[in-house]
Amino acid sequence: MFDHLSLGVADLSRSLAFYDAILAPLSFTRCFALPHMAAYGPGQRPMFWIAHKAEFSTPPQPAIGFHLAFQAESRQAVDEFYKAAIAHGATDDGPPGLRPHYHPNYYAAFVLDPDGYRIEAVCHQPA
Template identity: 50%
Template sequence: MIDHLGICVADFDASKAFYDKVMAPLGASFLMMVPAEHTGGVKVGGYGRERPTFWLHEGAETGPGRHIAFSARSRAEVDAFYAAAMAAGGRDNGAPGLRPHYHPDYYGAFVFDPDGNNIEAVCHLPE
């Protein structure tokens, strides 16, 4: 149902460095930077697997209260996402594991990014 979404980040370069590491285990990467002449000089760039679906937008409206769940293709990807996020300076908000209160096969990991966004990787496949 959602085609793409974006979040504001206080320090684009620091957030890009964080998400470069976090997206790799999910098979996603930084795919494009919008030219500054189209953004009024604001840094805007997108991540995805085949096309940009997750966007960073440099701005003041950052942080807590936002929750974004990225789809993982296996539980191993969830584990690798969590490890990469923690190594990149993320803060733990729920280690990888089953969350049967959501669904019997819900396997997820939660981390706060540099701006306090609650990001997650989730796999809905059984082991």
């Protein structure tokens, strides 16, 4: 459906450390880097980009209602994502657990990254 997504961040070094840590349990690694931007994806497929906000023509800000969900292969990966996020400066926005109002196996965790973007890891597999 989409090819890639980009976020503008205030402090690239801080965001690189944050996303390196939280995306590792989800099998996303940093696969591309320039001085003011980097990309993550499975293997060498850059799908999620972060760039210093100076790289954008208008300074980006987290929008009300913005929500980015990364798919996790297991509930353990969701738990690891959440622990890494909190350890790297995220704000809790919903600890790991079932959200049966979405469907019986919807297991997710929600955080606000250091710039205020709402980031989720979700596993749809049964326990």
